[in-house]
Amino acid sequence: MPxxxxxVRIENVVxxxxxxxxxxGVGFDVARGQTVAIVGRSGSGKSTLLRCIAGLETVQGGRIxxxxxxxxxxxxxxxxxxxxxxxxVFQSYNLFPHLTVERNITLALTLVKKESKEAARKRAxxxxxxxxxxxxxRSYPEQLSGGQQxxxxxxxxxxxxxxxxxFDEVTSALDPELTSEVLAVMEDLARRGMTMISxxxxxxxxxxxxxxxxxxxxxxxxxxxxxxxxxANPRTAEFKQFVGSEL
Amino acid sequence: xxxxxxxxxxxxxxxARWTVLLSLIAFxxxxxxxxxxxxxxxxxxxxxxxxxxxxxxxxxxTPLLIVLFLSYFGLGIVGYKLIPLVAAGIxxxxxxxxxxxxxxxxxIEAVPRTQWEASDCLGLNRFQQYAYVVLPQAVRIxxxxxxxxxxxxxxxxxLASVIGFVELSRAGQIVNxxxxxxxxxxxAVALIYFxxxxxxxxAARTLERKAHAGR
Numbered sequence: 001m002p003x004x005x006x007x008v009r010i011e012n013v014v015x016x017x018x019x020x021x022x023x024x025g026v027g028f029d030v031a032r033g034q035t036v037a038i039v040g041r042s043g044s045g046k047s048t049l050l051r052c053i054a055g056l057e058t059v060q061g062g063r064i065x066x067x068x069x070x071x072x073x074x075x076x077x078x079x080x081x082x083x084x085x086x087x088x089v090f091q092s093y094n095l096f097p098h099l100t101v102e103r104n105i106t107l108a109l110t111l112v113k114k115e116s117k118e119a120a121r122k123r124a125x126x127x128x129x130x131x132x133x134x135x136x137x138r139s140y141p142e143q144l145s146g147g148q149q150x151x152x153x154x155x156x157x158x159x160x161x162x163x164x165x166x167f168d169e170v171t172s173a174l175d176p177e178l179t180s181e182v183l184a185v186m187e188d189l190a191r192r193g194m195t196m197i198s199x200x201x202x203x204x205x206x207x208x209x210x211x212x213x214x215x216x217x218x219x220x221x222x223x224x225x226x227x228x229x230x231x232a233n234p235r236t237a238e239f240k241q242f243v244g245s246e247l
Numbered sequence: 248x249x250x251x252x253x254x255x256x257x258x259x260x261x262x263a264r265w266t267v268l269l270s271l272i273a274f275x276x277x278x279x280x281x282x283x284x285x286x287x288x289x290x291x292x293x294x295x296x297x298x299x300x301x302x303x304x305x306x307x308x309t310p311l312l313i314v315l316f317l318s319y320f321g322l323g324i325v326g327y328k329l330i331p332l333v334a335a336g337i338x339x340x341x342x343x344x345x346x347x348x349x350x351x352x353x354x355i356e357a358v359p360r361t362q363w364e365a366s367d368c369l370g371l372n373r374f375q376q377y378a379y380v381v382l383p384q385a386v387r388i389x390x391x392x393x394x395x396x397x398x399x400x401x402x403x404x405x406l407a408s409v410i411g412f413v414e415l416s417r418a419g420q421i422v423n424x425x426x427x428x429x430x431x432x433x434x435a436v437a438l439i440y441f442x443x444x445x446x447x448x449x450a451a452r453t454l455e456r457k458a459h460a461g462r
Contacts, residue, residue, distance in 0.1 A: 054368055055367075056364055056367070056368070074367075075372075080370070083367075083368070083369070083370035084370065086368075087368070088365075088368040090361060090364070090365065092361055094359075094361045094362060094364065094365035095365075096362065096365075096366075096380055096384075097384065098383045098384055098387070107369070107371075107379060107380075108366075108369035108370055108371060111371060111375050111379065112369065112370040112371060112375075153365075156369070157368075157369075160369065160370070
């Protein structure tokens with residue numbers, strides 16, 4: 001893909017946890033509207049990479065740019081811009097347990113985007129509609145199933161109208177039947193043209209929805225390419241083995 | 248020797264009001280100083296953390312009795328003669344702040360780190376994270392240990408008797424000196440302390456239930 005199109009640009013990123021090198025020169029570009037699936041075994045560094053893009057981890061080397069801005073340090077203007085551009089959804093949902101579903105969504109709208117209460121409420125109802133949970137406005141997170149909580153978390157992120165959505169193993173904590181309702185929401189988003197980077201164990205989802213698959217191994221991008229091509233002709237023994245074990 | 252009578256009991260009850268007042272001063276003062284201490288302990292600024300840790304360790308490593316002596320007799324010698332209520336109020340505030348600061352720090356830290364991460368990703372600044380996400384959850388966690396510590400405060404106000412402040416314990420001693428009925432009198436004193444402390448424990452349990460029901 002021509003580099004000029006890249007909405008997320010990752011160059012030679014290095015991340016250490018103490019003496020352990022978790023990311024060892026990772027780089028790839030994501031074009032606007034693309035859906036990227038990052039796959040690999042546990043410990044391959046895929047979640048860490050996503051957290052680096054979200055600015056939750058500081059990198060020791062390399063460069064990450066989103067919408068032409070660096071990730072920046074906490075409190076910097078670049079970081080504030082990153083927060084406007086990027087939404088993040090976690091494996092453990094991380095809804096605010098003391099707030100209703102509606103307030104979970106309107107909190108950042110009123111505090112960060114300085115929207116009026118009415119505008120924020122309207123937006124909350126809208127995004128809950130997108131994930132099919134309009135009737136849960138007044139519920140508290142603990143009254144919802146895991147799948148519903150994760151859909152609220154996605155709605156909460158969407159409400160801020162990010163350019164890029166990051167999904168960190170968002171279905172790993174869910175039962176199979178709840179997994180499908182969350183994946184359906186994500187597929188719908190992909191169809192609407194959202195740029196998405198998803199760390200996932202759902203190979204079916206990766207094959208069906210992703211435009212680009214990034215296979216990570218030992219802190220490196222081991223193999224990457226358009227989904228169909230990559231799965232049809234795995235080049236490395238590690239990816240072959242990985243695909244085999246996931247089937 | 249004077250026969251024990253109802254006036255003596257009234258005297259004890261009146262003194263118990265001072266115990267209550269001193270407890271309230273200690274709790275409010277301790278809370279006002281303790282919350283900033285807890286936040287300093289968790290600050291990203293090393294100097295603030297060091298100051299808070301130093302203060303907490305100093306107070307926790309010193310008997311409250313000695314703090315009382317220092318603030319009453321010590322300050323008196325160097326020209327700041329405080330009345331016993333003020334000296335006791337200050338001492339108990341210093342003491343309660345150190346303990347509440349540590350209790351509350353623990354409660355704030357008990358809120359999962361992922362709540363910070365999620366609110367960070369939504370763009371909330373540190374103040375907003377504290378005010379809207381972390382502290383409301385920490386308060387729920389903090390209620391039982393805080394009320395439990397209030398019971399400690401009520402009982403520790405009895406130490407103020409050594410600087411001549413006539414609260415419940417000192418009043419018991421005074422009544423005993425004139426009637427010499429220690430078993431009866433100190434049983435009555437103990438009972439009054441229990442009556443003050445027991446509702447606090449009950450309140451703690453009720454508040455905990457309420458906090459859960461309100462979710």
